[in-house]
Amino acid sequence: MASVTxxxxxxxxxxxxxxxxxxxxxxxxxxxxxLSFMIDVLILGxxxxxxxxxxxxxxxxxLGQAAFFGLGAYGGVWALQHWHWxxxxxxxxxxxxxxxxxxxxxxxxxxxxxxFAMASFAFGAMLFEVFGQWVSFTGGENGLFLIPFPxxxxxxxxxxxxxxxxxxxxxxxxxxxxxxxxxSGYGLSLHAVRQSENGARASGVNVARLRFIAVAxxxxxxxxxxxxxxQAHSIVxxxxxxxxxxxxxxxxxxxxxxASRWGxxxxxxxxxxxxxxxxxxxQYRFLLYGALIALLMILLPGGxxxxxxxxxxxxxxxxxxxx
Amino acid sequence: MSxxxxxxxxxxxxxxxxxxxxxxxxxxxxxxxxxxxxxxGKTTVVNLLSGFLTPTRGRxxxxxxxxERAPAHLRVDHGIGRTFQTPQLCVGLSTLDNIxxxxxxxxxxxxxxxxxxxxxxxxxxxxxEAAAVGERVGLGGLLHVPxxxxxxxxxxxxxxxxxxxxxxxxxxxxEPVAGMNxxxxxxxxxxxxxxxxxxxxxxxxxxxxxxxxxxxxxISVLDRGRLIADGTPAEIQHDPQVEAVYLGTLGDVA
Numbered sequence: 001m002a003s004v005t006x007x008x009x010x011x012x013x014x015x016x017x018x019x020x021x022x023x024x025x026x027x028x029x030x031x032x033x034x035l036s037f038m039i040d041v042l043i044l045g046x047x048x049x050x051x052x053x054x055x056x057x058x059x060x061x062x063l064g065q066a067a068f069f070g071l072g073a074y075g076g077v078w079a080l081q082h083w084h085w086x087x088x089x090x091x092x093x094x095x096x097x098x099x100x101x102x103x104x105x106x107x108x109x110x111x112x113x114x115x116f117a118m119a120s121f122a123f124g125a126m127l128f129e130v131f132g133q134w135v136s137f138t139g140g141e142n143g144l145f146l147i148p149f150p151x152x153x154x155x156x157x158x159x160x161x162x163x164x165x166x167x168x169x170x171x172x173x174x175x176x177x178x179x180x181x182x183x184s185g186y187g188l189s190l191h192a193v194r195q196s197e198n199g200a201r202a203s204g205v206n207v208a209r210l211r212f213i214a215v216a217x218x219x220x221x222x223x224x225x226x227x228x229x230x231q232a233h234s235i236v237x238x239x240x241x242x243x244x245x246x247x248x249x250x251x252x253x254x255x256x257x258x259a260s261r262w263g264x265x266x267x268x269x270x271x272x273x274x275x276x277x278x279x280x281x282x283q284y285r286f287l288l289y290g291a292l293i294a295l296l297m298i299l300l301p302g303g304x305x306x307x308x309x310x311x312x313x314x315x316x317x318x319x320x321x322x323x
Numbered sequence: 324m325s326x327x328x329x330x331x332x333x334x335x336x337x338x339x340x341x342x343x344x345x346x347x348x349x350x351x352x353x354x355x356x357x358x359x360x361x362x363x364g365k366t367t368v369v370n371l372l373s374g375f376l377t378p379t380r381g382r383x384x385x386x387x388x389x390x391e392r393a394p395a396h397l398r399v400d401h402g403i404g405r406t407f408q409t410p411q412l413c414v415g416l417s418t419l420d421n422i423x424x425x426x427x428x429x430x431x432x433x434x435x436x437x438x439x440x441x442x443x444x445x446x447x448x449x450x451x452e453a454a455a456v457g458e459r460v461g462l463g464g465l466l467h468v469p470x471x472x473x474x475x476x477x478x479x480x481x482x483x484x485x486x487x488x489x490x491x492x493x494x495x496x497x498e499p500v501a502g503m504n505x506x507x508x509x510x511x512x513x514x515x516x517x518x519x520x521x522x523x524x525x526x527x528x529x530x531x532x533x534x535x536x537x538x539x540x541x542i543s544v545l546d547r548g549r550l551i552a553d554g555t556p557a558e559i560q561h562d563p564q565v566e567a568v569y570l571g572t573l574g575d576v577a
Contacts (some may be wrong), residue, residue: 169364185430185446190426199411199482204399204489221376242503245367 008096016263020169030161039232041272042167043225045265046174048252050221053178055250056258057187058214059194060109064124065222066248070131070241071101072223074138077147077230080176082308084315087166098223101127102216104172109211124246132236143237150231163232170228174221175261181217190214251289255296257303266304326351326524327493332391334367334380337362341367343548344381349493349526352519355358356539356556357528360568363545365528366408368488369495372526373405374398385493398516399428405493408498410478414471418462418481421470422453425488453488460484473559487523488501494518496527500534535562 029035047069054060075097076090085093108119133139138144150157157163181187192200193207201207230236253273257261274288289300300307325348332345339504342364349355357365371375372383374395382482383391390401404425412421429444457466460480465473470481479499486494496515499512500508508531515538518525535542538558544565552562 087486122327187448188420188446189427189430191416193422195413195415196411198375198407198487199413200404200424200427201375201395202399202407202411203424203485204396204532205424206394206396271555 011244015262015303019172020157023165026161026165026168032160035160035164035277036047037168037272039164039277040229041269042164042230042265043232044249044252044272045268046167046171046225047222048230048249048256048264048268049171049174049178049261050218050225051249052216052253052256052258052261052264053221054218055253056260057182057190057194058211058218060211060215061113061120061219061250062215062218063117063121063250064105064246066217066243066245067124067127068101068136069222069226069229069245069249070099070127070238071098072219072226073145073230073236073241074131074226076227077144077236080148080227080231081144081146087152087227088233091224094223094227095220098226099216100220100276102212102219105215106212109208109215121243121246125243127236128242131241138238139236141238143235144230145229145235147166147234147236149234150228163218163228167228167232170224170267174224175265178217178221178261186213222310247286248289251293254293255303257305259302260305262301270304326386327526328382328384330382330384330385332368332371332375333379334364334371335379336545340548342371345550346547347543347550347553350421351492352522354515354539355407356535357526358530358532358535358542358559359545364461364548365545366497367548368545369405369497369526369528372398372493372495373403378549380454381429386468396428399489399491402490402492403495404486404489404493405495406479406482406486406497406499407495410475410482410502412478412481414469414472416470417467418470418473419450419453419457419466420460421481422466422484422488423449423459425485426452426499428489449454449488451486455530456487459482460487461510463501476503479503480511480514483511491523495527496525496529498528500529501533503550505540515570524530540558545558 023033025038047065049064050068051065054062076094079085079090079093105120105123106118108123111119132140134140150163152166157166182190189200189205189210191204192203193210197207234303250273252267253264255270256265256267271289275285276321296303325513327349329345331346334342345368353502357368359365364516367376370464371391373379374393374397378391383388385401385403388401390398393401412565425444426444426449429449430446439511439560444575454466457463460483462480464485465477470478473481483496483499493525499515500511503511515527526540527535539556541554542556544559544561546568551568552559552564
């Protein structure tokens with residue numbers, strides 16, 4: 001079983017090493033802009049991670065992912081500000097609100113491929129409108145202010161080092177959780193639905209239900225990301241949950257490699273770097289995205305993840321998702 | 324006692340009746356052949372029985388229950404399994420995992436009551452079981468090869484193994500030996516012949532007449548959606564209507 005050996009010898013130690021390196025950034029870059037930048041990378045990476053599960057694992061091309069990022073943020077902030085909950089229960093509130101959104105999206109899952117993509121885009125646009133107009137809940141474009149710092153088990157995460165460590169831990173847990181899920185029977189069924197829907201149906205897979213479950217699981221990381229974003233910035237404005245954010249998230253997933261979980265974070269790193277560092281070209285961000293996607297799709301359909309696999313000498317699966 | 328009863332089973336596509344008023348019954352433990360010229364509606368019958376299509380009219384009674392409205396995944400629960408004319412496998416997964424998928428309904432995550440209750444079976448247990456089933460159909464050395472690398476014959480065997488993992492009471496085989504050589508199809512015949520002993524009744528569509536005549540206890544003949552004959556291989560071979568449809572191509576093979 002070559003795949004198991006490769007996982008033991010290469011993937012696990014590599015993942016552990018990257019994780020240790022990421023934790024090591026905290027003391028080294030404590031208090032710097034770079035660490036704040038990395039906080040945003042991880043938060044966006046979380047939102048992209050949920051999207052990667054939908055697109056890459058389940059073949060559900062959701063172009064409205066920013067809506068779940070927003071639902072999580074507003075649900076969590078409501079619990080933080082009105083009920084004075086701490087971060088962990090606020091995560092719970094965020095997940096509940098995001099799941100409610102997933103249930104509203106469920107009927108769209110009857111659609112396939114491009115039709116679902118368009119419908120999900122419209123779903124995102126609709127919720128963006130709600131976020132902008134429902135001022136008593138979301139604060140609209142002006143936003144909600146004075147959101148408290150994250151607080152878990154009596155510890156308040158004030159410094160950017162602390163917040164970074166929290167965001168990194170949540171990201172690692174979501175990453176690990178999804179990795180475990182994909183190795184379970186659930187993951188096997190998802191592979192089957194994506195690769196051979198007829199074969200899956202003949203084996204007793206309830207395809208509609210499985211697609212919904214994948215979406216429901218895929219809204220959890222962005223819901224957590226929403227709360228973390230709000231608490232890290234102490235402000236949320238509806239403008240960050242628009243269609244351009246949805247496009248940015250799908251871009252991250254594609255740049256990183258649709259089939260790769262860590263690709264979601266790699267994509268977030270590149271996208272956020274383009275957005276933040278070269279200030280002079282920030283306004284041309286989408287031009288860069290566009291060029292980058294076009295080039296990647298031609299040269300490297302499996303994204304950055306497949307490049308890394310090729311360099312590592314392992315035969316990566318260069319695949320575009322079946323939608 | 325009959326396991327499967329079809330009453331006036333009809334499926335129309337627009338003005339074309341692909342399956343037209345089919346009535347027959349299958350006894351528990353029999354191996355039934357379903358033959359007929361191209362376009363006779365054989366695969367449509369399999370699609371109706373497995374829930375991939377819903378009949379326009381008529382009843383499908385399986386083990387005394389009307390199942391014609393049940394979706395495909397619930398037919399598997401009822402005990403109806405199937406294979407496809409063109410194998411429908413996950414080419415990226417190993418042969419073993421493709422077979423495991425057949426036991427989907429027993430997986431921990433397949434149904435809420437599995438997750439909550441104690442009916443769940445672990446993936447490791449099912450993998451062991453799938454390996455045994457794979458051995459049984461002759462895929463022993465290929466279990467860890469990606470399904471995409473299998474030959475056509477092995478793909479068909481993998482599909483049969485996958486269907487068997489659901490422990491079906493009725494297995495629908497859609498051209499199981501198409502494209503196989505004589506030795507391979509003899510192996511498939513052996514596998515199928517052993518199924519009733521394990522509690523699986525078989526309905527097999529096949530164009531390979533020696534295969535069908537040698538394997539089946541009874542044969543049903545479809546022509547343009549209608550059932551034109553139903554009988555033992557000997558009766559079918561001498562049925563004038565069947566001879567007319569096949570223009571004597573049945574020969575004296577049995």
